[in-house]
Amino acid sequence: MRAYVDSDVCIWHLRGARQACRFFAALRREHDCDLWIGAMQRAEVVFFMRDAEERDTLHFLSQFQTPALDQDIVDRAPGIYRRWNPPHGIDVNDALLAATVMKTGGRIYTLNAKHYPMPDVLVKRAW
Numbered sequence: 001m002r003a004y005v006d007s008d009v010c011i012w013h014l015r016g017a018r019q020a021c022r023f024f025a026a027l028r029r030e031h032d033c034d035l036w037i038g039a040m041q042r043a044e045v046v047f048f049m050r051d052a053e054e055r056d057t058l059h060f061l062s063q064f065q066t067p068a069l070d071q072d073i074v075d076r077a078p079g080i081y082r083r084w085n086p087p088h089g090i091d092v093n094d095a096l097l098a099a100t101v102m103k104t105g106g107r108i109y110t111l112n113a114k115h116y117p118m119p120d121v122l123v124k125r126a127w
Helices: 007-014 018-029 039-047 051-061 071-088 092-104
Strands: 002-005 034-036 107-110 122-125
Touching: 002 092, 007 018, 007 039, 007 051, 007 107, 039 051, 039 092, 071 092, 092 107
Parallel strands: 002 034, 002 107, 107 122
Antiparallel strands: none
C-alpha cells in the first residue's frame, strides 16, 4: 500500500516529536507499506527548511517516493479545491495531494484529516 505522508507529519518528525517517530516506526513495520510524499508536500518541507537542516531533511526525504504532478492530476485538483475549500478549508496543496491519491491509490496520513473529506480518498490521522 502507498502511504502518502502529509507535510505536517514530516515536519513534526524533523523537529523530533516522539509521536512522529513512533508513527514512522509503526509504518516501517508494515511489510506492504511504501512511503510516498506528494510533490507539493515535499516542496513545503524543503522550501521552509533552514540551511543547517538541509542535509538531515534531504536524508529523511530520501526514503519517500514522490510521484510527478502530471496533467491529469493538475486538471483534477481544481474541482476538488472548489468543492471542498469553502466547507473544509483545504488549500491548493491539499487538493493536489487528494488528486494524486485518487489517481495512484493509497492512503493519506495527516494531522489535518478535515482537509481530506473526499469520499474517494482514504485518510487516517497519523496520531
